[in-house]
Amino acid sequence: MNSKVINEIKIKDGRVLTLVEGDITERNVDVIVNPANSYLQHGGGVASTIVRKEGNIIQEESDKIGFVQVGSSTITSSGILPCKSIIHTVGPRMGEGNENEKLSKAINSCLGLCLRKGFESISIPAISSGIFGFPNDKCAKILVNETISFLKNLEDSSAGIKLVEFCILGKDTLQAFQYEFEKSKPEF
Template sequence: MELISEKTIGTGKLRLVKGDITGRAVDAIVNAANSHLQHGGGVAAAIVRKGGSSIQEESDKAGFTPVGTVAVTQAGKLPCKAVIHAVGPQMGEGDEDEKLKNAVVNSLKAAAQRGFISISMPAISSGIFCFPKDRCARILVGQSERFLKENPGSSVKIIEFCIYDDATLEYFKREFYKESENSCS
């Protein structure tokens, strides 16, 4: 795991790390999930592979989860306390930016409701769902900054982006290093 950067936003911190999200020792990790919570590919498959079948079993019980919303399961054998399954949009379904914003905000709210301090999220929807990586980075960083600024009393104090591949990481670096406030409207 490699810490790329960290910055303070209000009472919290944003972190950018390169590595495998399944090894993150944070309170919660975010899974880039599909609406049926079937974890067969990408980040989702890695989470179940390393965390154990109990994650998929609990997801099966949760059932259908609409795009933009989340479901929370235990973490199995992973070093975190919980997995927040955020259902991001697939390109072409319409209103994708707003749906991704909702997935991010709902992930952060779910963490706060459980009293979690730290959360790590991947580049939701930017893999097999084909969401453009630059827009993904802009939305995730922007919404996370906004959450920290607007919720200074929240338990969530560390929001990290855990990015696995170099191409996606470059887009997150660009957003992360912007001096001006990210536009999320």
């Protein structure tokens, strides 16, 4: 599947937030995000696509890590995928309580790990939507707004994350993200 850029927000210091329609496993960025479950068993949704296309190394490394709290992130290699690494971020399942706060923690954990590892580009799916049941509109609002805030608050303009993209599949999810991009364009 060919990826298509849908929208873009220029943040500051040359940092860009992009909305892409496509397959995250094909993105040529430093790191992609896997919306994982706490046990890092990659059997459904985006996680199963990543493992199926990559092979067994990601699941083997995940098994060694074991458990990750909701709202937290960890990292593995990427096997044969075009990215350098995979950040596994555990978002909330709808109905478990404090979902908005947990999703905010998850995206900030993911972006923080990306920054600490020195990656300049990251591709993120709609964490917690899909099989975790988080509503698309709430998901898009939290992920887009938290990412803009994170990028605006970075101190050093010469280092760190330059590109954050949301790589989305599915018409309804894409529409929710497009709405948030349009509404969130900052004035600089």
